[in-house]
Amino acid sequence: MIADKAYSSRGFHAYLRRRGMGHTIPEENDRKMHRRNRGRRGGRPTGFDGETYHCRNAVERCLNRLEGFRGIVSRCEKPPP
Structure with a gap:
């Protein structure tokens, strides 16, 4: 699973571990500092x-660009006049 920082909570990481899923999620800066301050623990x-x-970022940018085209996003075209 590849996700952004919004999914970097402990609970979400624990859920992925229980399911046996690998992940690539950047860690938030405050969590990094907290872990460093605790030392070995x-x-x-x-x-x-x-x-x-x-x-992942390249794919997401491509999808955001495609959203500008209404027919691709909503899978429908405007009816002919």
Whole structure:
């Protein structure tokens, strides 16, 4: 699963682990600092592959560009006049 920072909560990571799914989700800065401040008890950093995340970003930008075309987004065209 590849997602953005909105899905970086502990609960969501736990859900993915229970389901046995790998993930590439960037960690929010406040969570990074909190983990670092806790030292050894802070746990391991989450799995994040920047190259894979960059590919996700390219696909999302393409889809956002296609949304400008009404017929593609809604799968319908305007009826002829």
